[in-house]
Amino acid sequence: MNSALPRHKNHPDQPQPIKPRRMAFDMSELNEKFFFRGNPILSTFLYALSASFPDGERFFIDAVRHYQKDLKDPVLISQVRGFIGQEAHHAHIHDHFNERAETLGMAMTEVQGIFKKRIMMVQKRLSPADQLAITSAIEHITATVAQWTLENSESELTRGDNSPLREMLLWHAMEEIEHKAVAFDVFRQTVNNETLRIRWAKVVFRIFWVQMARAQCVLLWRDRSLPSLQHVREAWQFMWGENGMRRWARPELDKYLYKGFHPSDIDQSHLLEGWHESHPEVAALQIA
Numbered sequence: 642m643n644s645a646l647p648r649h650k651n652h653p654d655q656p657q658p659i660k661p662r663r664m665a666f667d668m669s670e671l672n673e674k675f676f677f678r679g680n681p682i683l684s685t686f687l688y689a690l691s692a693s694f695p696d697g698e699r700f701f702i703d704a705v706r707h708y709q710k711d712l713k714d715p716v717l718i719s720q721v722r723g724f725i726g727q728e729a730h731h732a733h734i735h736d737h738f739n740e741r742a743e744t745l746g747m748a749m750t751e752v753q754g755i756f757k758k759r760i761m762m763v764q765k766r767l768s769p770a771d772q773l774a775i776t777s778a779i780e781h782i783t784a785t786v787a788q789w790t791l792e793n794s795e796s797e798l799t800r801g802d803n804s805p806l807r808e809m810l811l812w813h814a815m816e817e818i819e820h821k822a823v824a825f826d827v828f829r830q831t832v833n834n835e836t837l838r839i840r841w842a843k844v845v846f847r848i849f850w851v852q853m854a855r856a857q858c859v860l861l862w863r864d865r866s867l868p869s870l871q872h873v874r875e876a877w878q879f880m881w882g883e884n885g886m887r888r889w890a891r892p893e894l895d896k897y898l899y900k901g902f903h904p905s906d907i908d909q910s911h912l913l914e915g916w917h918e919s920h921p922e923v924a925a926l927q928i929a
């Protein structure tokens with residue numbers, strides 16, 4: 642039994658079922674363009690992430706769905722259903738958030754269009770096995786960033802943030818950790834090619850951050866916003882300072898590059914246990 646994935650309450654030998662939570666976020670709470678500490682770089686990083694989610698998550702669903710019919714393991718089959726439900730809901734909520742951000746002047750439609758084009762190219766040119774390997778690698782990025790987000794939710798995400806994005810990110814982070822192994826397990830039970838998995842991860846771990854930076858540049862350029870030196874310093878500290886997001890994430894991402902790795906080797910279950918109590922502000926927004 643692998644202890645690193647959350648266990649079923651009544652059947653501790655089985656993983657916790659993956660269930661989408663329906664959430665009611667009030668997007669009108671986003672009323673300040675640079676909501677994240679008033680910093681255009683940090684705010685556009687979160688806007689860029691959000692712009693990538695809707696089509697990105699629909700891409701993950703398609704990549705996994707392609708292999709759904711080949712699965713034999715009933716636990717994984719049910720986890721795939723939960724994964725699809727969660728990602729579809731994430732896409733839907735981030736669509737709403739992105740629409741709201743557009744009304745504040747952010748060029749979200751344009752940036753989403755750029756992501757969409759790239760995704761369509763990948764779907765047209767790469768095999769289903771490549772697409773699933775890419776999905777599994779990005780899921781490792783999201784689970785890693787999710788861990789950092791939840792572990793730093795008080796110190797990093799609350800300061801100067803008056804938008805629904807904080808609750809949205811915490812909810813999204815929890816569900817990303819919950820389903821972190823699904824695409825990986827589908828890959829292992831169908832394609833099962835460690836060389837291909839690792840080769841794509843090396844590419845994805847580089848390209849991901851470049852794509853985010855490009856999206857940020859478009860958003861800043863269209864807004865005619867020039868960050869100050871203080872903004873640059875603060876953003877650098879956020880990413881690369883002591884316990885900075887990217888500095889912390891780098892060795893965590895690298896764990897994926899070893900043969901024989903499984904996402905449950907990284908124990909994140911403590912972040913999900915009792916989340917209703919640790920994040921009552923998020924729990925209050927759950928409607929089903």
Ligand SMILES: [Fe+2]
Binds near residue numbers: 698728731813
């Ligand atoms: Fe997601």
Ligand SMILES: [Fe+2]
Binds near residue numbers: 728817820
């Ligand atoms: Fe995901």
